[in-house]
Amino acid sequence: MSNQNRLFKLFNDRKGNEKYFMPFFVAGDPSIDKFKEIVKNIEPYADIIEIGIPFSDPIADGPTIQEGNVRAFSSGINTKKALDAIKELRKFTEKPFIILTYYNILIQGAKTIEDSINITFKNLKESGIDGMVIGDLPIEEADLVLDACEKYDLALIFLVAPSTTEERLERILTKARGFIYLISVMGITGARETVAQVTKDNISRIKKKTNKNLPVFVGFGISKPEHAKTIIKAGADGIIIGSAIVDIIKNNLDNFSKMKEKLVEFHSKIKNSIK
Amino acid sequence: MDYIGKFPNKLGRFGDFGGIFAPEILMPALDELNKAYKKYINDTSFQEEFYNILKHYSGRPTPLYYTSRFSEYIGCRVYLKREDLNHGGAHKINNVMGQALLAKKMGKKKLIAETGAGQHGFATAIAGAYFGMETKVFMGEVDVKRQAYNVYRMQLLGAEVIPVKSGSRTLKDAINEGLRYWIAHVHDTHYLMGSVVGPHPYPMLVREFQRVIGKEIKQQIFELEDKLPNAIIACIGGGSNAIGAFYDFVNDEEVQLIGVEAAGEGKETDKHSIALGLGRRGVLHGAMQYLLQNEYGNILETHSISAGLDYPGVGPEHCYLNEINRLIVGDATDKETLDAFKKLSELEGIIPALESSHAIAYLIKNKDEFKKDDIVVINLSGSGSKDLSIVSEHIKFKIEPKDIL
Numbered sequence: 001m002s003n004q005n006r007l008f009k010l011f012n013d014r015k016g017n018e019k020y021f022m023p024f025f026v027a028g029d030p031s032i033d034k035f036k037e038i039v040k041n042i043e044p045y046a047d048i049i050e051i052g053i054p055f056s057d058p059i060a061d062g063p064t065i066q067e068g069n070v071r072a073f074s075s076g077i078n079t080k081k082a083l084d085a086i087k088e089l090r091k092f093t094e095k096p097f098i099i100l101t102y103y104n105i106l107i108q109g110a111k112t113i114e115d116s117i118n119i120t121f122k123n124l125k126e127s128g129i130d131g132m133v134i135g136d137l138p139i140e141e142a143d144l145v146l147d148a149c150e151k152y153d154l155a156l157i158f159l160v161a162p163s164t165t166e167e168r169l170e171r172i173l174t175k176a177r178g179f180i181y182l183i184s185v186m187g188i189t190g191a192r193e194t195v196a197q198v199t200k201d202n203i204s205r206i207k208k209k210t211n212k213n214l215p216v217f218v219g220f221g222i223s224k225p226e227h228a229k230t231i232i233k234a235g236a237d238g239i240i241i242g243s244a245i246v247d248i249i250k251n252n253l254d255n256f257s258k259m260k261e262k263l264v265e266f267h268s269k270i271k272n273s274i275k
Numbered sequence: 276m277d278y279i280g281k282f283p284n285k286l287g288r289f290g291d292f293g294g295i296f297a298p299e300i301l302m303p304a305l306d307e308l309n310k311a312y313k314k315y316i317n318d319t320s321f322q323e324e325f326y327n328i329l330k331h332y333s334g335r336p337t338p339l340y341y342t343s344r345f346s347e348y349i350g351c352r353v354y355l356k357r358e359d360l361n362h363g364g365a366h367k368i369n370n371v372m373g374q375a376l377l378a379k380k381m382g383k384k385k386l387i388a389e390t391g392a393g394q395h396g397f398a399t400a401i402a403g404a405y406f407g408m409e410t411k412v413f414m415g416e417v418d419v420k421r422q423a424y425n426v427y428r429m430q431l432l433g434a435e436v437i438p439v440k441s442g443s444r445t446l447k448d449a450i451n452e453g454l455r456y457w458i459a460h461v462h463d464t465h466y467l468m469g470s471v472v473g474p475h476p477y478p479m480l481v482r483e484f485q486r487v488i489g490k491e492i493k494q495q496i497f498e499l500e501d502k503l504p505n506a507i508i509a510c511i512g513g514g515s516n517a518i519g520a521f522y523d524f525v526n527d528e529e530v531q532l533i534g535v536e537a538a539g540e541g542k543e544t545d546k547h548s549i550a551l552g553l554g555r556r557g558v559l560h561g562a563m564q565y566l567l568q569n570e571y572g573n574i575l576e577t578h579s580i581s582a583g584l585d586y587p588g589v590g591p592e593h594c595y596l597n598e599i600n601r602l603i604v605g606d607a608t609d610k611e612t613l614d615a616f617k618k619l620s621e622l623e624g625i626i627p628a629l630e631s632s633h634a635i636a637y638l639i640k641n642k643d644e645f646k647k648d649d650i651v652v653i654n655l656s657g658s659g660s661k662d663l664s665i666v667s668e669h670i671k672f673k674i675e676p677k678d679i680l
Contacts, residue, residue, distance in 0.1 A: 056573035057447060057559060059454045060298040066441055078571045103296055104558045104572040113291075113556070136296045136561070140286060161300035163461065168302065183300060187459040 002153050006096035006130045007178045010047065011215060019274040020047040020238030021228070022217060023245055023267060024100065026068035027051050027085055028077030030253055035072075036085055038249070041260050043093050045267035050133070050240065053082045053101040060135040062190030064243040067250060079105055083127040090128030098157065098178075099124065100133045106145070114144060121148040131155030131178045139172050146175060157181050160206060162198050169209060179215040179238065182206055184222065184231075191243045192221035200234040207235045223247075225273035232274045241270060276601070278525040282592065287475020287562075290598060293591035297474040297561045301454070304461045309476040311381045316483060321380065328372045329487065332405065333362040335369075337488075339495035339652070344622040349638060351645040354504070355625070355655045356492055356520060365628065365657030366488060366516045367398035371467060373484030375402035378465035385409045385464040389453040391418055391446035391512075392582035393425025394628075394657060395469030400434035402467070410434040413453040415445040418582055425661060443576045446586050450560050470513025471590035474561025478591050485519025492652055493523050500650055506531035509654040510633040511551065511604075512584035514593045516656035525596070531603055534593060535637040537579035538606040546578035550589040551597055551604045564588045565597075580609040580665065581629035583657075607636035613669050615639055616659060628657030629665070 001008045010020075023046050028035055039049060054069040054077055061069070086097060110116040124132070131154055137145060142156065149156045155178030160169060163186060173180075184199040185192070199218065206216050218231045219240030228239045248266060252259035282289045297305060315321040329335040337357045346353045358366035375386060386408045390396030396412035403410030412429055416438040419426055426436050442448035450473075457466040468477040471485075489507075496504055507524060509517035511534040521532045539547035547553070554565035557572055567575045567587040579585040596602035607615070612629060615636035620626045627635060634653050638645075645651060659666070 054573075057442065057451050059451050059560070060300070060458065062455070063441070073573075078573075080571070102558075104566075104568070104574075106572075107557065108570065108572040136298055136558070138295060138297060138299055138302050140295050140302075159299040161298075163300055163303045165303055186300060186461065188455045 001155050001177050005153050005155065006094060007048070007155050010096055011213070019232050020215070020217065021271050021274060022046065022048040022050050022098070022238055022240045024050040024052060024240060024242035026065065026072050026246060027053055027082035028072030028075050029068040029246065030071050030249055031075040032077060032081060032085055034256060036089055038260060038263060039089055040092055041264055042267040043095065045264070045271040046095060047238070048096045048098055050098045050100055050242070051082070051086060053079055053099050053105055055102040055105050058102060058135065060188055062188040062243060064191065064246050064250070065189050068246040079108070083123055086129060087127040096130040097128060098131045098133060099129055100135065102135050103137045106134070117144055117148045121152045121154060124154060125152040129154065131157050133157045133159065133181055139168070139175060142175065149177070159183055162186055162202050169206070173209060173214070176214060179217050180206060180210060181240065182216055182218045182236070184218050184220045187220065189220055189243050191223035191247060195227050195230045199231065203231070203234045203236050225269050228270050228273045239274065276526050276528050278601070279522065282595065283475060283479055287479070289592045289595035292563045292594040293475055293478055294563050295474045295561065296558045296563070298458060300458050301461065305474055305476065307381065308480070311377055312476055312480050315377060315380055321376070325373055325376055328376070329369065333368045333372065334360060335487065336491045336495070337361060339492060339499065341499065342623050345619060348618070348622060349642045349645070351642070351647060351649040351651055353638065354496070354650065354652045356488060356652055358488060358516065358654060358656045359625070359628065359631070359658035363398050363401050364660065365394050365398065366485065366519060367395050367469065368401065369487055369519065370469070370481050370484045370515060371395070371398040371402040372405070374465065374467045374480065375406050375408065378467070379406050379408070381465070383408070383463060383465040385411070385460070386467050387411045387413065387453055387456055387464055388467040388469060389413045389446065389449035390469065391415070391449070391585055392661065393418070393422040393429065394583060394661065396429050396434070396436070397425055399467050400429040400432035403434055404432045411456070412436050413439050413449040413456065415439050415443070415449050417444040418446070418449070421665070422582065424664065446582065447574065454560070470515040471518050471592060472513040472560055472562060472564070472588060478562065481515050482518045482522060482592065485515050486522050488516065488519035488654065489521060489523035492520060496650065496652065502650070503527055503530050504650040504652045505645065506533055506649070507652045507654065508533045508535060508634045508638055510535050510584060510630045510656065511589060511593060512537070512548065512586050512630065514590035516654050518590060518592055520654040525601060532596070532601060533603045533605055533637065535633045536604065536606045537581060537584035537633055538608040539578040539580070541608055542606060545575070548577040548579045548584050548586060549606050550587060551593060552606055554589070559588050562591045564591050565594050580612060581633070581662070583628070583630040584633065605637045605641070607633040607640065611636040611640060613666065616666060617670055625655070626659035627655055628659050629662045631656045632659070
């Protein structure tokens with residue numbers, strides 16, 4: 001990552017022990033226009049914005065985000081339209097954008113995988129994206145993507161799970177850029193009631209092996225300000241919330257102003273809880 | 276040709292195909308499975324136990340049967356590898372007993388599996404009962420409805436059938452949901468993959484457990500004909516019965532290996548499952564393979580009259596064999612398949628599974644390609660008794676009262 005990458009800048013300019021909040025949205029949920037408007041509304045409370053590029057078969061996602069994908073597809077989303085929307089949002093904010101997707105979405109557009117990745121990553125960069133999380137790309141398969149990230153100044157953010165062995169962790173840490181996305185529990189995405197002990201244990205495990213250049217963000221299952229607080233207290237640098245936000249969208253589909261209101265209220269509460 | 280034993284490489288690649296495109300959370304479990312497989316696959320006591328199960332429980336070796344009337348109809352020497360005579364009525368048993376035995380050795384307590392038509396789910400339920408392992412089978416809601424008989428059979432064996440309501444509510448969604456469940460329960464649960472698909476080591480593991488089909492064919496055809504066959508024909512959905520029948524013949528280049536995909540309502544329509552013939556390279560369910568997908572990489576809905584072939588991808592090793600021109604890829608429509616189903620039933624008194632009927636349909640369509648003395652082996656991967664409710668919607672008979680008297 002160069003010093004022009006917005007993620008790099010964010011962490012480089014970190015004030016003291018500042019903590020971060022990264023909300024997640026599915027591009028095109030509940031519609032492309034509403035998605036853009038939602039992101040603009042919550043932008044003041046987010047430090048990084050994570051945007052899902054929908055895939056038809058998202059194996060690491062729970063029912064909430066799957067349904068978000070389905071709504072987005074029904075609204076006519078595809079990768080091109082998602083990137084166009086992100087490009088427009090880029091005009092309104094300088095906060096880092098991260099995309100979350102699956103590998104097959106990124107290897108389209110040309111005859112060979114190499115050429116396809118090259119075309120796609122150029123588009124990602126031009127759309128104002130700073131990094132990515134790829135749900136089904138472990139370190140073993142990441143070489144082509146790592147090269148393209150280097151070329152286009154994007155961060156490949158690796159997931160680390162409670163099941164990740166020390167040996168794998170070492171290997172991941174040598175290649176990881178941006179931050180570490182720590183999966184809080186053994187499971188798929190989805191809001192949960194409590195913060196498990198395993199989450200706290202894993203935060204300390206990973207924090208011991210990382211330095212200030214590689215903050216640790218925790219995601220999966222966080223749905224309340226109390227969770228966010230607990231996780232930050234356990235030593236995490238940032239929290240990621242997806243399903244709880246997508247749930248707010250789902251529960252207010254019939255009233256868009258109420259949806260926005262609820263989303264802003266939720267984002268503001270979370271942001272305050274980690275200050 | 277020197278192929279056997281060379282693939283996959285240690286990253287699970289067959290050329291560019293295969294690999295391990297799995298969520299990080301599953302990687303340690305896949306690694307554990309790979310290590311256990313390597314430990315046991317050449318272990319004599321494991322092999323002996325597996326062999327004994329296949330022999331005494333499933334009834335192997337299955338016959339290689341020379342068809343006299345069907346051969347006469349086709350115009351060459353046609354043999355059927357009778358995988359339909361296995362316990363459970365299909366080749367699926369070879370793989371499930373192998374994997375469940377391995378899971379048991381690994382200390383896993385529970386089995387989960389996906390199923391389309393219910394054949395693999397039924398086979399897994401058999402393995403669960405045999406080994407005393409709690410079994411959950413994920414099945415698309417659409418398939419649960421159209422395969423009520425198989426659902427009942429699984430339940431009777433003590434398995435829990437979980438209807439999947441996401442996506443197209445068919446096989447691929449059952450795999451998605453099975454993987455999601457596995458992610459959360461990986462410590463005590465083995466995901467029993469039903470075909471040569473999925474992330475490494477599954478395509479290799481399933482192939483090794485299905486290889487027994489081809490090994491037996493080779494031995495039997497030498498006993499019966501004292502030479503290699505000219506061709507082996509098998510249907511391909513994910514491709515486990517095909518790789519099982521083909522693998523031990525890959526080095527023997529004079530043997531044509533013909534894989535038959537489901538052309539559904541026709542290859543010119545969008546209602547088919549021709550992944551090898553018409554798909555484009557992509558990644559689904561952990562492996563690089565040919566896929567039916569749109570320009571953005573989202574997976575298309577597929578169609579086949581046989582649920583077992585109704586899958587948008589195909590095993591990575593088949594993709595590679597196709598790329599190196601070792602595999603001949605054909606297809607058969609629903610209609611051709613139904614005709615073949617009826618023809619074999621009438622001529623031989625054997626009701627083939629709709630999946631296997633695709634292989635038969637291919638031979639019927641291409642019978643002029645074979646000479647009188649040519650030997651063709653069709654892998655009859657399963658019995659058609661599971662398909663009667665579907666077939667009876669298409670093939671109808673009348674009973675006239677006066678005929679009975």
